[in-house]
Amino acid sequence: MRCYKCNATLSEQDYCNKCGTDVKIYKKIIRSSEAYYNMGLERAKTRDLSGAADCLRRSIKYNKHNTNARNLLGLVYFEMGEVVAALSEWVISLNLQPEKNIADVYLDKVHRDAAKLDVINQTIKKYNQTLAYAKQNSEDLALIQMKKVLNLYPNLIKGHQLLTLLYINMGDYERALKAITKALKIDRNNPLSLQYAEEIKKVLESNGKSIYSDKMGKGKHIPDNGKLAYVSVPEHEDSRSRADDVSITPTHYKESSSNGGWAILNIIIGIAIGVALTWFLILPNKLAQKDEDSKAKINELNIMIDSKSSTITNLQESITELESVRDKLQANLTSVEKENEIIAVYNNLLEGIDLYMSEKHLAAYEHFKNIDIETVTDETYIAVYNAIVEKNNIIVAAMYYDEGYNNYYLSGDYETSAQYIQIAYDLNPEEKYHIYYLARSLDRLNVDEYVPKAKELYQKVIDMFPDTSTADYAKQYLKNLK
Amino acid sequence: MINFEEEIKKFHPSLEVEEAEDAIYNNDLTDMVDIMIAMLREEEDEDDNE
Incomplete structure (x- = not known):
């Protein structure tokens, strides 16, 4: 910690050894900032992103130079899908501390992947469009668009929340629960998510449906002080529980008789069991794997489509610009052509006068007949x-x-x-x-x-x-x- | 019971990347240290005047 007046390193004393300034309050402020940073870090580690963001905002409100807090706040925002807020924090952080700052690395990564940033920006625009649809009571459109948005950017918490709200509005509480579960997976203590989850819980309970088992995710919803909180279950625990679900019944082996028919029958039964095991155990896994691969591919394709859409939009804008330039040139050309026409009309008159002066009256008469005087103003x-x-x-x-x-x-x-x-x-x-x-x-x-x-x-x-x-x-x- | 019309008011459009510059410029960077320094300076000025 350094003195805010002379920048000297402070000791444990409540005053600066170099300039003698009283730093008691200053030290308290800096320590508060650090304490909030630590709290934020702890909460971020447990995926309580809203709580973490709140602590980190407080931390930098105490001390704006707390770069760690600001950078972590950026990360938390990024994880919540608030990309612009994240970028803002990193830019400010880099501005306040240009040297040895990890925000530089984050910003560099974002800038280097311009295509991804473009996709994110397009997604934000789509989210805003979805919100507008929802506010205009076009829930069906909003629902379709929201699904697309979340397919492209699954971390957008408010996207999941809006989707939940749309499902609640449609009375589809089971889908609403799935949507809000996803939001809670990203940010487990988000107040709005918890409020929606609580509401859904009440409705589903009144309908006699259990909400405590989560078929979609690997976590579980547990009542927490009357609220529904999401707790992620470690991978090994989950797999163990699944393993526990498969009970293996011991088979009794009986010495076969010397009869060869029994041996063949046993082999056939063995093959049948093998085939059945493959069918029931291995194949579903393979299919699930394939399904995952397909989903990943669909996601990739969606990102690609979005990027192409943005390119198309840019090209269309270019076309519009070029069309406007073409129209201007066309207008110029038309005006030049008109001027040329006027010049031609004047030339015609002069030629007619010339014929008249040279007493070629019949030629002049024919010449004047060809002048369209109606066009002259x-x-x-x-x-x-x-x-x-x-x-x-x-x-x-x-x-x-x-x-x-x-x-x-x-x-x-x-x-x-x-x-x-x-x-x-x-x-x-x-x-x-x-x-x-x-x-x-x-x-x-x-x-x-x-x-x-x-x-x-x-x-x-x-x-x-x-x-x-x-x-x-x-x-x-x-x-x-x- | 959740009221859709009321709840939807809680949602606001996200800032787009083009708006990042404004977001940065409009960020209030005053922290507690700034306030403390300002207060101390004010106190010092008052002491000097006396």
């Missing part, structure tokens, strides 16, 4: 487009009119002239001659089908250009049609 673009298209259409309309009138109307081909002048009219419907000569072409075709259209067009000329000679002609022809 830019108002300036639309204004420029409309202006240039309007101007070009007037010119193209005049070209179609000239072609239709000069080449076909004058030569009496009214069908072709109607087609050309129709285009001119569509492009520029305000032009007097487009209206009038379209009416004339249709009129002169002398087809009943076109008469209403011709009348409509004559009327349009009369209405739009009332004081012109063209209107007078139109009136005349309209009158003829009527």
